[in-house]
Amino acid sequence: MPDESDFIDWIRSQQTHAAHVLLPAGDDLAILRWPADDLLIAGVDQVLDGVHFDSKQHNPRSIGQKVMNRNLSDCAAMACLPVAALATVALPSGSNLSYAKELYLGLKAAADPFDCAIIGGDTASWPHPLAFTVTILARSAGIQPITRGHAKAGDNIYITGPLGGSILGRHMTFSPRVHEARELATHYPLTAMIDLSDGLSRDLDHICRQSGVGAIVDSTLIPIHPDAVELSRQDHRPPLQHALHDGEDYELLFTCAGPCDRAIRIGQITTGQGVQLRTDQGLEPLPTLGWQHRL
């Protein structure tokens, strides 16, 4: 880091006023006002060079946007409202101040539309690739958070948009479905929800395991993104396989105890366990081939 005090002074100059932030970044800790009787919902997510992005290919602003948007997408997954974020970055030795500023401007570009204040963080240099972590604080704001654990047999399964091929670029530029999630949770009896980061097969399996249920997905109902078709031309894997397993779509996957006309129905929750795919040939187990976190 060339001069950390210069960077901190610059960050302070970038902060926008937010009524709920009583003391912004710049002191030892920030101070927030929290509405009485509101739940505090917290999470953290990191992106690593070579795993979630490629610093040779992706500019720092888009990297900052991605790490913030991943956290905002987790807020969407629970139908809660983002309030504030804290960012920690480990910069490769020799990074300059303008690179660090661009990372911050990416965070801010993603956070500002949701009135999510960046209230603090930490910066250091190390002789390794870029590692970037954001912690998010959110509130329930009148809507009971939707977890992964309450899907019931008979519930319909929905997604909010077409899937597959996000690696062609959408994984860096997606829009977190925060407002859509809160609309859905307000108007429909949602029972479980998750954002599609790991791929439909794996994320639906997360819901099934945590709810103690099974699921049947109909292959003809899954909307395939044009990127999945394009990727299929390049690697000759069927577009449906990309839609089922690629991940980083950041659409919402949810279950609902009734019909929902604002999303795309792809199947139904069942008793038992495991996810099955319905095709012309009948039912077959759907393997969980999506993104597996490297531990």
Ligand SMILES: [Mg+2]
């Ligand atoms: Mg998530």
